[in-house]
Amino acid sequence: MKPEELSALIHAQLLAAVDAGELPAALREELTADRVRVERPRSREHGDWATNVALQFAKKAGMDPREFAAVLTARVGEQEGVAQVDIAGPGFLNITLDAAAAGELARTIVEAGEAYGRNDALAGRTVNMEFVSANPTGPLHIGHTRWAALGDAIARLLRASGAQVTAEYYINDAGNQMNVFADSVLARLHGRDVPEGGYPGAYVQELADQVEKDHPDVRELTDEAARPVVREAAYRLQMQDIKDTLAAFDVHFDVFTPETRLHESGAIQQAVDTLRDQGHVADRDGAVWLTTTDFGDDKDRVLVRANGEPTYFAADAAYYLHKRDRGFEEKVYLLGADHHGYVNRLKAIAAAAGDDPATNIEILIGQLISVNGAKLSKRAGNIIELKDLVQWLGKDALRYDLARYPADSPITIDPELLRSQSNDNPVYYVQYAHARACGAARTAEAFGVDRSAFDGSLLTDPTESELLAQLAEFPSVVASAARLREPHRVARHLEVVAGAYHSWYAACRITPVPAEDGAPGAVEDLHRTRLWLNTAAAQVLRNGLDLLGVSAPEKM
Structure with missing residues (x-):
């Protein structure tokens, strides 16, 4: 007998007791199936399962909890598969199943196969999960590792509980960072040092070599003419490296959304107009502001600068509305430890758009991880690459170790332990x-x-x-x-x-x-x-x- 089957049995006997006049009729509306649950007692000496339904409903019934429990004990104890029911403490019911009923679970599990454990608790929920979303200017590194593992595991869990989930990767392919990236690759292509503030690491030279291989005439162009060619080619190569690294880590996304698409499609201006229609946009000092202080943010946020250029925040707003327009009732953001400041502003976007920040948006912050004895990547510069961690520790060990701690707790990975074949691992x-x-x-x-x-x-x-x-x-x-x-x-x-x-x-x-x-x-x-x-x-x-x-x- 599964716990949910025992819960259903108890619920049925509660209703039967109401029908028989053993419990007051006014209690019926309170006796919903979702409120009847069983759990494992702390000590097996107290039975297989325990329930606190007598404590839950006794006051509404106008009865002493132990008196309520006695009514239920008599009924549940007569049911097939139940060997014994005892009243403990102020009114807990401890239930012992007979061996046949308990053992039947083994056959149930085998016959269910891969479906065992799946449930419909979140059926009907439509969820968009955005995680990792690393800038396409370098390889994935240790800072992205935790959400790659946890984000994918959460998506799997949500699907196993009946939710419709879309795993999404937001590509920050707009802004000055992409110009700096292009200039770094272009410099290496010509044998020059990367410009100040540029991207170091041997991977930039690798990108330059591949760009030249794909575009043999690029070195003959002026820097001005070559920059857009290099930018696009290097971007495509780096994104492919990111996707390959994720695939090796068994992390898969349903959708990749480039930020440039929001700019080119007019989605950012549409977002500003939508938020203005909601009454939460103000024009001050030549700029366009979202009055996020109306919703608990510490200050209002600029959507469009005085020079007419949209901010990153405007893209964030457009992206949120883009998700909503695609039918996602729930939007889950999995952000790094340095993104605490994003929580209020993203929730303010949801509220300004007319959504409920308590239900339509969820923001999870993952704390930092470190690895004892890990060497910085010569290829990527002063970072530890995810692909190096996978090669060193193995995909399974790394994913499992990252999954077994809450996201909001900092962790230090012990490579020697994860590489050991012992029960301590x-x-x-x-x-x-x-x-x-x-x-x-x-x-x-x-x-x-x-x-x-x-x-x-x-x-x-x-x-x-x-x-x-x-x-x-x-x-x-x-x-x-x-x-x-x-x-x-x-x-x-x-x-x-x-x-x-x-x-x-x-x-x-x-x-x-x-x-x-x-x-x-x-x-x-x-x-x-x-x-x-x-x-x-x-x-x-x-x-x-x-x-x-x-x-x-x-x-x-």
Whole structure:
């Protein structure tokens, strides 16, 4: 029995108690299914699951919580699959399932396969997620690594919870930075030093060499004539490098939106006009301002300078409205640690546009990461490139380690730990549990154990009860991780599942014990049922790792 099935059972018995007059009729409108939940008690001695519904609804019913709990205890205790219900403390209900009902979960998981853990908690939600969005003037580096991993994992979690998600990369290909970038490549193309404030690093020379290869006559042009050619060619090459690096990190975007498109399409002027129509644009000192102080910002922001040039903020406003016009009810921005100042101004854009900043826009700030012993990239200058980290530590280890901490906590990556094959290495610990389960299944097959029979009542060992309980929690962990945008909840739960699996593997045999004369032991339904549980554990580990963008090897 899954937790949501037990919650539904309790909800049905609450309604039945109202119908029977055991609980007041006025309570019915309060008894919505979403308010009835079960959770694991802190101690397994208190049962498999616990619920606080008596404490939730007793006041409305005009009853003492324990009196309310007694009504529900009698009803729930009579239901199939429930072995025992106890009232604890001020009115908690501790519920113990019978072995067959608890064990049935193993078959449910295997039959669900990749769908186990997926839910519809966010069904109907349309979400645009913008993350990474590094400037196309250099390679991706350690500063982009965290949101590449977490952003992709959050998108996977949202999709697994029923939301329609578009992962989007905003390309800052407008502004003076692109001219500086072009001048840096142009200088290297002619063997000159990059201009002051330009982009250093061997990658600029690599770009220059490739630009010349693609445009053999470019060196014969004047700098003025060559600059737009170099700018466009180098930009395309650098963006391709960024996309290739992301692909190697198993991060994929649905949409790449260039800032220049907003300028060329007239979207920026349209945004100014829309915001003016909403009554939040003011003309002062020859410039056009958005009165963001109306919505809690520390100062108003310039949209168009006195010289007629739009600001970056104007592009931000146009981009937000562009997302809204494309039908995205929720816009999620994943920004770096140096972007705290963007929170109020972006929320002010949403409010000025007539949206609700509490629901239509969400801004997550990721704290810095560092790597012990990492060498700066000679190719990129004074940064650590993402592609170097992937090559050094491996995609799986890097993604998992970044996923297992909240985004708002600074972290330091320990390369020696992530490269080690030990239980102290979290990604190895979880992946090894999956590989061990796959190996156990292969061994079982060699002994003639298959899944031709299943009897959940045979799964009575304490380690089996613990493993089943952890597997049962996986869907709710996925749902909460999606709702809170916290992939680390999945990672940490996988470690608990792996620990429960390792304990079960050490205590319970899937294959029969050989006879005293060395002949193969007889295969029984217990072995077949345990194979179901073994397969279920592997499935949950595999599903969870996939949500984090981490592979689940079958051999290690």
